[in-house]
Amino acid sequence: MVLFPKGLKALKHVAQEVGLDRRGASLNLDGGFDAAHNRQGIFNAGMIPNSKENPRHRKHPKRGRTRLFNAVIHALRMHVERTFAWEDTFKRLLLRFERLQPRHYGMQLMASTLINLRAFCGVSTSPPVKGYPAC
Numbered sequence: 001m002v003l004f005p006k007g008l009k010a011l012k013h014v015a016q017e018v019g020l021d022r023r024g025a026s027l028n029l030d031g032g033f034d035a036a037h038n039r040q041g042i043f044n045a046g047m048i049p050n051s052k053e054n055p056r057h058r059k060h061p062k063r064g065r066t067r068l069f070n071a072v073i074h075a076l077r078m079h080v081e082r083t084f085a086w087e088d089t090f091k092r093l094l095l096r097f098e099r100l101q102p103r104h105y106g107m108q109l110m111a112s113t114l115i116n117l118r119a120f121c122g123v124s125t126s127p128p129v130k131g132y133p134a135c
Contacts, residue, residue: 004038012045026050026070028077039067050074083112 015022027042029051042049050070053062 001032001035004033005041008041008045022046024048026073028074030077 012022023046025047027047027049029038029049031052031054034051034054039049039051048068050068050073052069052074053067
């Protein structure tokens with residue numbers, strides 16, 4: 001959470017370098033980033049914060065205008081969370097033995113490929129069906 005302002009600044013810089021228009025884009029965050037200064041920084045960057053409001057032990061809803069929250073877009077976060085969970089299964093990537101960044105990215109790419117190959121092809125003990133390629 002401390003690195004969020006620097007990360008947002010880096011995101012704006014990369015988007016500007018690549019030529020992406022970030023106006024109106026949603027930025028999905030979890031409840032830990034639910035702070036007024038974080039939402040204000042996202043609004044100032046031209047994006048829409050999409051984080052579920054942290055109730056902070058309230059029994060009744062907070063008065064005033066309701067925050068912008070799109071549950072459908074927020075549900076897509078699970079794809080990202082699942083990807084990071086898959087990466088955590090590969091201990092070599094988790095411990096980060098590779099000091100050089102390109103090598104680490106290469107290892108991440110290989111791990112993602114293996115995970116997707118295993119998910120798409122599945123592990124089967126039966127012989128392949130005639131006419132279909134075996135994974």
